[in-house]
Amino acid sequence: MSQVGQASGLPINTLRLRTPEGVVFSLPLAGPVSRFLAWGIDAGCILAATSLLNQLLGALGGFASAASVIAYFVISIGYGIGCEWYWRGQTVGKRVLKLRVMDVQALHLDFSQIVVRNLLRFVDMLPGLYLVGGTACVLTRRFQRLGDLAANTIVVRNVDAPQPDIEQVIGGKFNSLLEYRHLTARLRQRASPESAAVALEALLRRDSLDPQARLQLFADLARHFRELVEFPPEAVEQLSDEQYVRNVVEILYRRA
Amino acid sequence: MIIDLSRFLAEERKHWSELEATLDRMDKNPDRRMKLDELLKFHELYERASADLAKIETFSSEPEIRRYLERLVARAYGEIHETREKQQRLNPWRWFSATFPRTFRRHLGAFWLSVAVTIAGCVFGGVAIRIDPEAKQVIMPFPGLKENPADRVHREESAKDDKLAGQKSTFAAQLMTHNTQVAIFTMALGITWGTGTTVSLFYNGVILGAVAVDYVYAGQSQFLMGWLLPHGAIEIPAILLGGQAGFLLAGALIGWGSRKSRSLRLREIAPDLTTIIFGAGLLLIWAGIVESFLSQYHQPVIPYALKIAFGATELVALTLFLAKSGASQK
Numbered sequence: 001m002s003q004v005g006q007a008s009g010l011p012i013n014t015l016r017l018r019t020p021e022g023v024v025f026s027l028p029l030a031g032p033v034s035r036f037l038a039w040g041i042d043a044g045c046i047l048a049a050t051s052l053l054n055q056l057l058g059a060l061g062g063f064a065s066a067a068s069v070i071a072y073f074v075i076s077i078g079y080g081i082g083c084e085w086y087w088r089g090q091t092v093g094k095r096v097l098k099l100r101v102m103d104v105q106a107l108h109l110d111f112s113q114i115v116v117r118n119l120l121r122f123v124d125m126l127p128g129l130y131l132v133g134g135t136a137c138v139l140t141r142r143f144q145r146l147g148d149l150a151a152n153t154i155v156v157r158n159v160d161a162p163q164p165d166i167e168q169v170i171g172g173k174f175n176s177l178l179e180y181r182h183l184t185a186r187l188r189q190r191a192s193p194e195s196a197a198v199a200l201e202a203l204l205r206r207d208s209l210d211p212q213a214r215l216q217l218f219a220d221l222a223r224h225f226r227e228l229v230e231f232p233p234e235a236v237e238q239l240s241d242e243q244y245v246r247n248v249v250e251i252l253y254r255r256a
Numbered sequence: 257m258i259i260d261l262s263r264f265l266a267e268e269r270k271h272w273s274e275l276e277a278t279l280d281r282m283d284k285n286p287d288r289r290m291k292l293d294e295l296l297k298f299h300e301l302y303e304r305a306s307a308d309l310a311k312i313e314t315f316s317s318e319p320e321i322r323r324y325l326e327r328l329v330a331r332a333y334g335e336i337h338e339t340r341e342k343q344q345r346l347n348p349w350r351w352f353s354a355t356f357p358r359t360f361r362r363h364l365g366a367f368w369l370s371v372a373v374t375i376a377g378c379v380f381g382g383v384a385i386r387i388d389p390e391a392k393q394v395i396m397p398f399p400g401l402k403e404n405p406a407d408r409v410h411r412e413e414s415a416k417d418d419k420l421a422g423q424k425s426t427f428a429a430q431l432m433t434h435n436t437q438v439a440i441f442t443m444a445l446g447i448t449w450g451t452g453t454t455v456s457l458f459y460n461g462v463i464l465g466a467v468a469v470d471y472v473y474a475g476q477s478q479f480l481m482g483w484l485l486p487h488g489a490i491e492i493p494a495i496l497l498g499g500q501a502g503f504l505l506a507g508a509l510i511g512w513g514s515r516k517s518r519s520l521r522l523r524e525i526a527p528d529l530t531t532i533i534f535g536a537g538l539l540l541i542w543a544g545i546v547e548s549f550l551s552q553y554h555q556p557v558i559p560y561a562l563k564i565a566f567g568a569t570e571l572v573a574l575t576l577f578l579a580k581s582g583a584s585q586k
Binding site for chain 2: 017019020021022023024025026027063065066067069070072073077088103104105106107108110111112113115116119120121122123146149150151152159201204253254
């Protein structure tokens with residue numbers, strides 16, 4: 001496993017890794033702000049848990065004070081270790097903000113790595129509010145605090161990536177452009193993979209766009225593809241810009 | 257060139273789903289061992305998804321499929337390429353009696369360095385208190401240590417009431433947590449290339465040396481031994497273990513004479529750091545109990561000879577435990 005340089009177009013907070021098989025994949029790194037917010041939630045959880053425990057321990061009488069001292073210590077140290085071990089790299093704060101601790105080489109997160117990164121908080125927290133850890137986080141390439149550096153861990157954003165549903169946009173409907181085979185062949189030849197990808201992405205996200213932005217985007221895309229190849233008027237009349245782009249994408253992503 | 261996305265998806269989707277389902281099963285039940293045919297199938301599915309990802313990267317920049325495949329390959333990669341031995345279920349007794357002392361012995365150099373820095377601190381503290389008695393007000397961390405030792409001994413030995421009555425367990429808890437924090441902090445400061453660990457150990461040594469010299473020159477050696485030995489016989493070695501872990505961490509960071517990468521060195525020592533610091537934590541639980549329930553009571557309540565004998569026995573037992581325990585087991 002090796003790390004590779006940033007490919008153009010990827011955000012700077014993305015770590016790209018190359019497997020021994022030569023396959024490259026990327027992990028979106030969590031920045032200092034989202035990590036700080038997650039820590040804020042975790043601090044709240046620790047506070048809530050210790051307060052609750054103190055209430056419960058009150059019933060113990062003479063041992064209540066001792067038990068509460070130990071409980072606070074165990075919870076404040078054990079919270080991160082326990083949660084990250086049980087939830088495979090996540091605490092409550094990280095779950096809420098969809099973050100996850102991972103091995104820096106995308107291998108299994110080992111128990112000792114979790115312990116080391118959590119115990120190193122003692123230094124990262126200095127002199128207060130994670131100033132040392134936050135500074136390290138900002139200065140290091142992979143947004144690592146000292147605990148992460150010692151434990152070989154990174155914190156990544158847990159991106160939801162469901163199976164793509166391409167069929168919804170490139171199939172099942174009559175495509176008037178397909179009748180002109182020589183023109184569709186020319187379109188495939190002239191359209192760049194980048195413009196095809198933009199068109200496909202636009203179709204997949206069309207429902208999340210503002211109506212005005214949606215009209216404008218598909219008008220621009222349709223104009224771009226019309227400039228590449230001109231189809232006869234009878235093939236394109238009564239086609240909206242969006243339908244035109246849908247037909248073009250079907251041609252590009254489905255071989256004749 | 258743009259691939260036939262529909263056909264590509266139709267052909268490959270079922271394999272991706274199968275790989276995803278396998279990974280979900282592994283997530284839910286990490287202890288389950290796969291049979292050989294399951295492993296071969298898993299490997300095949302991983303290679304297929306990797307090849308699909310490479311294809312998508314080469315022929316099309318379709319981001320949604322790429323994102324999905326990257327996530328899938330990243331998950332499977334961790335399972336396929338992990339070469340570290342999978343952790344067995346922890347056997348606490350075996351861990352304490354064999355793993356902990358063996359780990360300690362594997363890194364004796366770091367421990368002796370820890371001892372040497374502490375002794376240097378003791379010498380400094382002792383000399384400082386002798387040549388400049390006023391330094392006592394600066395060096396001693398607690399008001400009780402700043403008074404004349406003879407006055408304190410007289411006060412403690414003539415005390416009629418139990419000053420810790422009803423508070424012994426709380427005091428023990430405070431001692432345990434505070435000392436464990438010191439040990440963890442000493443270990444964690446190893447990340448400063450060992451500078452912080454050295455300062456922490458040296459400072460502890462300065463206080464220890466200053467207290468010892470102060471009481472010895474005041475003619476209170478017996479009180480000193482009876483007071484410190486019962487808990488110090490365990491507490492001081494436990495802090496030294498924290499220092500050992502700190503120097504171990506520093507050594508991995510610096511990597512003198514090692515051709516391994518820093519990342520690999522840190523990866524290799526992480527389990528040992530964990531073992532040593534957990535071991536130190538256990539010792540400090542015992543030390544906290546002893547300090548609260550035994551060390552604070554002096555003659556005539558508990559004879560000094562008994563306290564000193566108890567402390568000496570602990571020290572011998574700890575030395576034997578760390579030197580010999582687990583040596584014969586595989």
